[in-house]
Amino acid sequence: MSALALDESRLARIWETSSRVAYANFLGLKLGEVETGEATIHLEVRDELKQNQGVVHGGVVASIIDTASAFAVATRLEPGERVTTTDLTIHYLRPIAEGELTARAQIIRAGRRLFVVSVDVCSDKQVLLATAVTGYLKLQ
Numbered sequence: 001m002s003a004l005a006l007d008e009s010r011l012a013r014i015w016e017t018s019s020r021v022a023y024a025n026f027l028g029l030k031l032g033e034v035e036t037g038e039a040t041i042h043l044e045v046r047d048e049l050k051q052n053q054g055v056v057h058g059g060v061v062a063s064i065i066d067t068a069s070a071f072a073v074a075t076r077l078e079p080g081e082r083v084t085t086t087d088l089t090i091h092y093l094r095p096i097a098e099g100e101l102t103a104r105a106q107i108i109r110a111g112r113r114l115f116v117v118s119v120d121v122c123s124d125k126q127v128l129l130a131t132a133v134t135g136y137l138k139l140q
Contacts, residue, residue, distance in 0.1 A: 006036040006075050014039075014074050024067050027060065031071060037107035039071035044100050055095035061121060061130050062090055068105035069117040069134045076110055077138075083115065086135040093130055100124040113138045 011034060018024070018031040024041075027049070032040035043049075043064050051057040066085055073083050102122050109116040114137055121130040 006034070010075065013079065014071060017074065018071065021067070023063070027063055029064060029067050032102070034071065034075060036075050037072055037110065039068050039075065039105050041068040041071065041103045041105075042100055043102075045096060045098050050097070053095075055097045056101065058090075058092060061092065061101070062088065064101055064103040064121060065090060065105075065119045065130065065132045066134065068103035068119055069132075069136065072105035072107050072117055073115045073136045076107065076115070082139045083136040084139060086114070086137045088132060088134045090130055090132040093128055096123050096129050101129065108133075113140075 014034055015031065028043055028046070030042045032042050041064050043060070045056055049056050049060045066088060070083070077083065100123070102124070103119055104122070105117050105119045107115055108118045114135060117134050117136065119132045119134065120128060122128055
């Protein structure tokens with residue numbers, strides 16, 4: 001199978017995996033659109049996700065970024081292959097206190113073992129809230 005093919009079995013595996021990520025389910029992260037090398041994650045803002053200033057906690061933003069990145073990378077993995085995050089650089093641009101966050105991740109470099117992913121997080125009003133670059137390492 002080609003590393004670029006996003007066939008029905010690979011897509012089904014991604015959707016099935018998304019339902020089993022306990023931490024993502026705890027936060028309320030929802031998988032959206034999935035294409036080869038790309039994934040979108042959605043999150044509805046609620047009080048439990050806010051810090052004491054009344055806006056979404058930075059750790060929640062980091063989590064939606066990391067999760068979107070992981071699913072973008074998953075589109076390029078064969079069954080049984082695993083990856084881990086190697087780094088995550090986030091630029092927080094604006095706070096959000098209500099509505100929905102959407103993280104759009106896109107692989108910008110896929111090597112044999114290392115993936116580099118770019119992620120933008122926007123509000124439901126299409127305001128850019130954060131941007132990030134993350135790295136993933138394929139485990140052997």
